Amino acid sequence: MQRRRFIFASGALLSMPFVTAAPALAKSAKFTPILSAASDSGGKHIGVWRDDHWQMSASIPRRGHDSLFHRQRQELVFFSRRPGREMYVIDAKSGDVRHTISSEDGYHYYGHGCLSADSRYLYTTENHIAGDGAGSIGIYDCEKDYQCLGHMDCDGIGPHELALMPDGKTLAIAIGGIKTLPASGRKTLNPETMAPALHYLDIASAQVVERHAAPHYQLSLRHLDVSPSGQIVIGAQFQGALPSRLPLVYSHERGAMLTPMDYGELPLQFKQDYIASISIDDQGIHAVTSCPRDNLVCLWDLRNQQLKQVYSLRDSAGAVYDSAYQQFILSNGNGQLMALKPGHRALTPLAYAAGTHWDNHLTLLR
Amino acid sequence: MNLSILRGPQARLAKRKLLAITALSLITACSPPPPAKVLADTSNLAILPAYKSFSLSSEKLATAANSFCSKPNTEQLELVRDHWRVAVDGWSGVQNLQFGPLLVDNQAWKIQFWPDKKNLIARKVEALLRSDEALTEKRVDDASVVVQGLSSLEYLLFDPKLGVLDSFANAATGSRRCALLIAVSGHLHSVANGLHDAWRPEAGNYVQIFTQTGEDNPEYPDDSVALANLLDTLVAGVELIKRDKFERPLGLASSEGQAQIYLLEWWRSQYSRDAIIANLKALKNLFMAANGYGLDDYLSKVKQHGEFSTQIQQHFDRSLTAAKAIPNSLFSSAEPRSQAELIQFQTEINELQLLLKSKLPEALGISLGFNAKDGD
Numbered sequence: 001m002q003r004r005r006f007i008f009a010s011g012a013l014l015s016m017p018f019v020t021a022a023p024a025l026a027k028s029a030k031f032t033p034i035l036s037a038a039s040d041s042g043g044k045h046i047g048v049w050r051d052d053h054w055q056m057s058a059s060i061p062r063r064g065h066d067s068l069f070h071r072q073r074q075e076l077v078f079f080s081r082r083p084g085r086e087m088y089v090i091d092a093k094s095g096d097v098r099h100t101i102s103s104e105d106g107y108h109y110y111g112h113g114c115l116s117a118d119s120r121y122l123y124t125t126e127n128h129i130a131g132d133g134a135g136s137i138g139i140y141d142c143e144k145d146y147q148c149l150g151h152m153d154c155d156g157i158g159p160h161e162l163a164l165m166p167d168g169k170t171l172a173i174a175i176g177g178i179k180t181l182p183a184s185g186r187k188t189l190n191p192e193t194m195a196p197a198l199h200y201l202d203i204a205s206a207q208v209v210e211r212h213a214a215p216h217y218q219l220s221l222r223h224l225d226v227s228p229s230g231q232i233v234i235g236a237q238f239q240g241a242l243p244s245r246l247p248l249v250y251s252h253e254r255g256a257m258l259t260p261m262d263y264g265e266l267p268l269q270f271k272q273d274y275i276a277s278i279s280i281d282d283q284g285i286h287a288v289t290s291c292p293r294d295n296l297v298c299l300w301d302l303r304n305q306q307l308k309q310v311y312s313l314r315d316s317a318g319a320v321y322d323s324a325y326q327q328f329i330l331s332n333g334n335g336q337l338m339a340l341k342p343g344h345r346a347l348t349p350l351a352y353a354a355g356t357h358w359d360n361h362l363t364l365l366r
Numbered sequence: 367m368n369l370s371i372l373r374g375p376q377a378r379l380a381k382r383k384l385l386a387i388t389a390l391s392l393i394t395a396c397s398p399p400p401p402a403k404v405l406a407d408t409s410n411l412a413i414l415p416a417y418k419s420f421s422l423s424s425e426k427l428a429t430a431a432n433s434f435c436s437k438p439n440t441e442q443l444e445l446v447r448d449h450w451r452v453a454v455d456g457w458s459g460v461q462n463l464q465f466g467p468l469l470v471d472n473q474a475w476k477i478q479f480w481p482d483k484k485n486l487i488a489r490k491v492e493a494l495l496r497s498d499e500a501l502t503e504k505r506v507d508d509a510s511v512v513v514q515g516l517s518s519l520e521y522l523l524f525d526p527k528l529g530v531l532d533s534f535a536n537a538a539t540g541s542r543r544c545a546l547l548i549a550v551s552g553h554l555h556s557v558a559n560g561l562h563d564a565w566r567p568e569a570g571n572y573v574q575i576f577t578q579t580g581e582d583n584p585e586y587p588d589d590s591v592a593l594a595n596l597l598d599t600l601v602a603g604v605e606l607i608k609r610d611k612f613e614r615p616l617g618l619a620s621s622e623g624q625a626q627i628y629l630l631e632w633w634r635s636q637y638s639r640d641a642i643i644a645n646l647k648a649l650k651n652l653f654m655a656a657n658g659y660g661l662d663d664y665l666s667k668v669k670q671h672g673e674f675s676t677q678i679q680q681h682f683d684r685s686l687t688a689a690k691a692i693p694n695s696l697f698s699s700a701e702p703r704s705q706a707e708l709i710q711f712q713t714e715i716n717e718l719q720l721l722l723k724s725k726l727p728e729a730l731g732i733s734l735g736f737n738a739k740d741g742d
Contacts, residue, residue, distance in 0.1 A: 039736065065742060081742055111742060160742075222742075245483070276741055292737040295464065295598070312469040314594060315735040333736030334591045352587035357736035 029339060029350045031329055032322045032366050035076055037064025037359035046078040046088060047095075048365055049337070052351050056095030060088065065111025066161070066361040072119050073142060079124065081359075083108045083182045087124070089146055092365070101146050106130030107138065108182060112161040112361075115142070116203070117168030122146065123203075125159040125173065133179045133189070135159040137171065137201065152206040156197055157190070160222040161278075165254075166230050170209070171201045174234055176220045191239060196221045198234055198252055212258045216246055223277060227284030230254060231302060233261070235275030235289050248275050249289055249298070251305050262306040270294050276360050279319040279328055286342045288328045290316040292360075297330055299342060311347050313338060318362030331358035400659070400668045401589035405577045407658030408596060409565075412651050413463065414573060417562040420456035424558040427453045427519075428551040435544035438534040447523055447635075453554070454516055454637055458644035459651075460561070462603030465595035466572050467564035476557050477515040481610070481629040486512045487521050494546065501545040506553045515557070518550050524635040594732045596652065596661060601722050601734060603649045607642050608715045616702040618712055625702060636695035643689050650682040661730070671729045678726070681718040688714040 033050040037060075046064045047057025065081035074092040085108045089099040103109055106129050113124040122140040127133055128151070137152040137159065156175035163172050177196030179189045188194075196214040198221060201207065214221050214236065224234040232252040238244040247260030248270060272293030280287045280302070287300040290313075297311045297319070315333030319340075322329050328340040330347065335356040338347040398406065430449040434442040457477055460468065468474055479487060490512040499505055506514055522543060523530060534540050534547075564570035579586040586592040610631070612618065617625035630638045654660040662679060666672035688711040702708050727734045 272738075274738075274741070276737060292735065292741055295469075295735075295738070310471070312465065314465070314591070314598065315738045317737040317741075333733060333738065334594060336587060336591070346584060349581075349584060349587060352581065354588060354590075357733065360737055360741055 029348055030325055031327070031337070031339065031350045032324050032364050034318075034320065034329060034331075034337070035067040035069060035078070035363040035365060036318060036331060036361070037067070037078060037081075038353070038356050039063065039359070040353075040356045046076075046090070048076065048092075049351065049353070050365075056090070058088065058090065058095070058097055060086070062086075064088075064359060066113070067363045068113060068115065068122075069363055069365055070115065070119060070142060071366075075142075076365075077113065077122065077146075079111045079113055080109050081111045083127065083180065083186070084111070085109065087113075087146070099146055101140070101148075103138070104148050104151075107136065107151070109138075110158070110160050110176075114162055114164050114171070117164065121149075123162060123164075123171060125154075125162055126151065127158070127180070129181060133157055133181055135173075135175065137162070137173070152201060152203075153208075154199055154201055155208045155211070156195065156199055158196075158220070159199075161224050163224060163226045163232075165200070165226060166228060169203055171203060172224060172226055172232050173199045173201060174221045174224045175199050176222045176237075177214070177217075178220055178239070188239065191218070194218055194220065194239065196236075198224070198232065198250075198258060200254065210254060212252065215258070215260075216240075216244070219244070219246055219248075221250075223275065225278045225280045225287065227280045227287075227302065228282065229284050231280075231284060233278050233280055233287045233289075233300070233302070234258075235278050236273070237275060238273035242273050243271050244273050246273070248273055249278075249300065251302070259305065261300055262304070264307060270296075276317060277319040277362070279321050281321045281328070281342075282323045286328075288319045288321075288330070288340060290319050290330065292316050292333070297340065297347075299328075299340065308342070309345075311340060313347060317358050317360050320362040320364050322364060322366075324366070329362055329364075331362055333357045399589070400664050401593055402577065402579075403659045404596075404655065404661055404664045405579070405589060405592050407655035408652060408660055409573045409577055411656040411658040412648075412654075412660070413460075414562075414565055415656070416456075416459040416648060416651075417558075417565050420453070420460055421555070421558045421562040423449070423453040423456035424551070424555040428548070428555045431519075431547045431551040435534070435548060438531065438540065438544070440531060443523075443531050443534070450516070450519055450523055450635070451637060451640070454632065454635075454641055455644040456558070457516060458641045459648040462599050462606065462645060462649060464598040464602055466576065467561055467570065472511065473557060473561060475511040475515075477554065479512050479515065479517045480631050481615075482512075482517070483629065485628075487517055488525065491518055491521050491546070495539075495542050501542060501549050503549050503553045503556065506546075506549045507556075513546075514550060515554050519547065519554065520632060520634050522547050522550070526634075590732060593661075593730065597727060597730060597732050597734065600649055600653060600661075600726065601719075603645060604715065604719045604722055607645055608712075608719050611638065611642055611645075612696070612715065613712065616696060616699065616708065618702055618708070627697060630697055633697045636697050638696040639689060639692050639694075643686060646682060646686050646689060650679070650686070653678060653682070665729055669729055669731070674725065674729055678718075678721060681714070681721055685711070685714040685718050 037046045045057045048055040062084050063081040064078050067078045076090040078088045080086045085103040087101040107126045110125040124138040126136045126138045128136040135154045135156045139149045140146045158176035158178040160174045160176040175197040177194035198212045199208045200210040202209045218239040219236045236248045249261045250258045274293040276290045289298045295314045297313050297316045299309045301308045318331040330338045335353040337351040427449040430446040434446040565572045615629040617623040632638050654662045662675045665675035692707045
């Protein structure tokens with residue numbers, strides 16, 4: 001089948017309303033296997049999806065969220081979605097669950113984590129329930145069965161996604177600002193006094209060394225990614241009346257101000273103000289953000305910090321860069337895995353898991 | 367039957383009979399499964415005609431704009447305003463579609479800039495008029511979406527501050543206003559026509575992508591993924607009416623809500639209520655695939671939810687009746703909170719919204735959006 005796309009590029013208005021692009025067929029499209037949490041009629045799973053099937057999967061009692069691949073140890077680590085208290089460590093070869101780690105008493109996970117530069121330690125974002133919902137970073141020793149070594153105060157409520165900076169010494173932490181306590185489920189307890197921000201935490205001293213408040217107190221900063229050169233792209237989910245018309249995606253470099261990415265006139269498309277996954281490619285040239293509530297995916301050019309293209313994808317969820325095939329892999333709640341190749345007008349299908357809802361985040365098995 | 371032993375008329379008759387039987391069995395064999403039938407009928411009987419009607423109405427609007435500008439008088443002005451209203455009806459028929467070419471590259475914003483919290487339309491249209499640039503379709507296409515489409519035309523044709531007819535007839539301002547009116551309405555027609563073309567089998571053929579699902583389809587790996595977009599359209603469409611076109615601008619969202627009347631859709635032309643009626647008609651038509659095999663039939667015949675299917679139709683009708691019973695444009699409602707017709711409409715649209723959002727996904731067996739509904 002040939003896919004004809006309808007565009008209105010400047011100057012091409014009357015002369016060339018159609019552009020033809022041949023889509024790659026699902027059968028021939030290749031991608032690196034991915035880690036994801038998912039739900040289907042059989043329940044909730046975590047696992048690895050390769051080509052057109054689960055290479056391995058394990059059932060879990062509650063929804064999972066993000067994951068990571070520990071290459072040296074050949075282990076997959078999956079994090080429970082908030083307010084879950086479980087973290088699963090799976091043998092990447094056999095698919096066996098090696099450890100089910102529970103958060104320390106008085107803590108629960110927010111669903112994200114990252115490794116130290118030498119991959120010895122795992123850092124997770126956590127809610128210090130016993131500390132009235134203070135944000136906390138858990139430290140785990142991967143070589144000692146992921147034993148919890150303690151916590152660092154990240155000086156902000158609701159830390160969500162975090163990433164290790166290229167210096168190997170600093171954690172960049174998206175501070176969502178939303179206070180929840182398990183007693184009241186996922187209800188926001190501080191809608192009028194939120195303080196979302198981007199914090200940088202020096203691991204050696206366990207001190208927050210740089211902080212940037214979000215431009216609006218209800219603009220919850222939840223997800224981020226960092227480029228090889230240290231450029232952060234961070235995305236927001238607005239907690240007030242929608243649409244806010246505030247920029248939702250920001251760029252940051254250490255020492256500078258939080259800079260809104262340039263939308264042109266396109267922010268007007270966002271009616272629900274909700275950025276989910278963020279992924280930057282291996283060169284730091286492009287970033288992708290998924291917007292499940294607006295059924296969109298945005299491609300950004302990091303060289304000029306501008307929105308490059310908007311793709312329509314219902315209930316878009318995870319996004320991860322697959323350098324082996326120079327594409328971003330996207331997932332959605334419909335069970336689709338799609339490829340986004342910068343420069344191509346349309347997404348192309350990679351795989352389809354009928355009846356499966358992919359959860360918010362993807363990780364590469366690489 | 368061995369045809370070779372038959373000769374003459376007898377053979378021809380037998381051949382014809384056999385052909386008829388073959389054709390019949392082919393039809394039976396090729397009769398698509400119900401979800402595919404829903405997709406085909408909804409596309410061919412509801413969506414394509416809606417895009418066609420929007421395209422035609424925008425063409426007539428462009429023609430009327432030209433006639434008006436060749437002889438600006440009251441009669442011609444009223445005529446072009448009428449054509450603008452019909453074009454808004456046409457746009458309201460496709461406005462809520464949550465998939466396909468409309469979503470590609472910002473098409474909706476080229477047609478309508480709303481809500482306009484900062485009065486950008488007035489500012490940007492006036493700035494463009496004051497400039498000395500040639501006001502062509504190309505210039506409009508290159509310009510901000512704020513000066514494009516029906517909202518820009520509404521400003522030119524209805525904004526009361528300017529004394530509309532005089533501003534067009536006046537020697538000092540008339541020629542540039544006319545040039546802009548003609549350019550914007552011509553551009554609107556290009557956009558509307560482009561959307562129709564993108565769907566038509568003879569041109570972009572998006573109808574094929576939407577109806578012929580499967581593993582090689584670039585967007586829809588099976589029928590359920592395509593059907594989900596119809597569900598989204600119904601739910602999002604009624605939600606948009608309820609929240610953005612009604613409760614929020616009229617301050618009815620909560621007991622202490624403040625009216626923000628300039629957030630109303632089409633407040634300048636006082637066409638807000640009429641656009642809601644056009645939306646509701648289009649959404650009902652989409653649900654029923656006009657007279658074809660729509661989601662309504664699928665619900666009753668396949669999913670055994672006949673009563674629920676009838677209930678949805680009745681609630682569409684009741685919402686429509688309540689909207690039509692509002693005697694004034696929403697913009698001219700002095701005390702929304704104490705106007706009985708508005709409260710009645712609010713009750714009806716709420717019930718319709720609840721029905722579609724909380725019960726329809728389950729009845730269809732389609733999730734409304736896993737990460738969209740409950741992400742993190």
